[in-house]
Amino acid sequence: MFTDMLTIWSASPALSLAIWLVIIITLLYAGRPHAHQLLRSTGRAIHGTLRVASGSIRQLEERVIKRNNDVLLAQGREEAENAIEREFVRVNTIVERDLSQYPVLHRKLTETLDRIESDYHNSIENKPLPPAWQEVMDTIKNLPSSGDPAVANILENIKEVVENSHEQTLKAYQDDTNERHGILKSMRPEWRSLNQNMQKVQQTITGLEDSAKTIDRRMDEYESMRKGENKAVNALTSSSLTQFFISSLVLTIAAFGGIINFHLIAMPMAEMVGGNSYIGSMPTSDIAALVIIMVEITMGLFLLEALQVTKLFPVIRNLDDRMRKYMGIAALTILVIFAGIESSLAYMRDLLALDREALAGSLAGAEAAESQFRWIPSIGQMMLGFILPFALAFVGIPLESFMHSLRTVLGLVALGVLRTLRVTLRLIGGFSNHLSKMLVNLYDVFIMVPLSIERMVKSRLDARAPQQREPEVTEQAPEATEAKEGEKRKPGKAAKSQRRRKETDESELAEAELPLTTGEA
């Protein structure tokens, strides 16, 4: 077919091909303006449409950002309010617990101080040793003994009496000093008691100070959130993402716990509901085991809600305290019953596994081996069956965090998708525009021979009639001068308009070329 077409003009393929080329190039040259218009308008249309779509997505993106920020700030405000409330409750507890006893403590301190003061006064009332005693002693000692034995004897007696009196006085002084020391010694416990009381006061005051600092910090954060500052939004986003990953991790761990729990009770469940009935493609025993686990988790959720640990169900949260208490007791009771059932099922599973093992051994022709410590895994399974429901009951806490942070994460994901879409649309639009320009140039490359001829003809025509063009230039001159003056007058606006004009000129130039017909060329 192709060969027939090729050799339609001549038997020689080369000649025929040349004729075909001439025809094609002539046709392309004739259709050049329309082809250019088609290519450029298509490129511009795609570019414009995608730019409009991108703008719409941008608006949507902004709305999503605003909505995300609102949700984040609302969550953050609620958390901050709760934290501040908790701190105030702590302060109240400290004040009620410690500072309510302050009058008693104050009285104790006053009494202790009074006692210390009194003891101190008692300790300083010390009678000093009369200094005259020493002088009397020295005088008697220095009296001259005239050799008269009677005088000497009298003096000796006086000396002895004086010395005795001195010793007695000294002894009395020492006793008195000891007594003062005793009083000072008895002050020690009072000092210690005073010290302890002061330490208690210091601790209380320090606790209050810490709480006050925390409240100040929380209040600053709250203020920042109320103002909707970027800092607060970023901090909340980061915190939300951290919460999301942590809660996901904990939920994954809980899911594994659930799987273990399921395997623990699925096999013995067949004894209760039969091993041959199916719901859909799943054995009823498996579904029953799953239902038990789900009910346990639900009871755990209700229990945590009743204890006000989580806030997933407004209906339970809005119940009065008495009803919530009853509900909590009911949920706990059901949970304990289910834990007991699971424990017994786990034991039954162990028995069934033993039986199966024995049967498999007998079918394989092996002798059943006696195991000494078979009771250890039995007890382990029973304990696991009892503990796992309670462990799963706490899944409500990470679930709540997950649900709260999921909103933020979904918002971020939506934002990411919108941004990617916007960038992609812009890229495609830009690429289409440039592709259309490239195709226009490529088109001209194919018909470069006639175009060159056209240029040559044009230049010759221009060369022949140079005088006709001069007046045109002169006519255009005043307009150009006015434009220049205008630019001088408004430099800022002029620059803008120049830029705009340049862009318009480019497009107009491209469009101006379009209506160029072959005749004009």
Place this chain on the structure above:
Amino acid sequence: MIDVTNPKIRVALQGLRLITAVLLSLLLFGCAEPTNHSRAAFVLMDISDSYAAERDQARRLTNYLLSQLDTGDSLAVGFIDNSSFTERNIVAQVTFDERPSVASQQKRVFQRRVTGFMENFQTPSYHSDITGGVLLARDYLEQVDAGEKHLFLLSDLHEDVPPRLERDMKLNLSDVQVVAINVKRQRSDNENPQEYEQRLASWEKRVEENGGRWAMVNNMERLEKRGVLR
């Protein structure tokens, strides 16, 4: 007029929607055609002169099937002799209870019965009425109405029907998988191997023409690998 802005009414409406969704799901589950998950197997062992020595293979196969079958499944063991289409040809048959513990007890009883038959077996049969045995097994498998039906054939597939028996009839083995196990080669097969191949091909053709599926496992260990009864 219901005030939908009231939080309590909104919660109630949400609950109502949830209940409706659950009920609809249950209804859809209920309307779906129930799938039969039970399995049935019939072990047919040849006790003719040429094959009676392979009884241990039948015992191994029975034990394997007992370990694989579970609650609600059915198992029967029969033998091929001079005239196989009689109730006396069934050694033991059981449909396991829904409770796993009871099923384990049934398996023990079944195993004892089969072992007892093997131990008390003395005289091999002169003829081998394989078609009669297959018909017996087919009737049993149809009767238990299982989702999967398997017929395990322990024989050399050399049929030698007594002249008085009429066995030229359709087997009607639709939905039955026939697994020939341990097809022993006879002395004549050694002289002319084509005979052995022709015998296998004729049985395969006969089973497939009657709506059954044919499989051959000569080694017992390969039975598990081929995923039979899984």
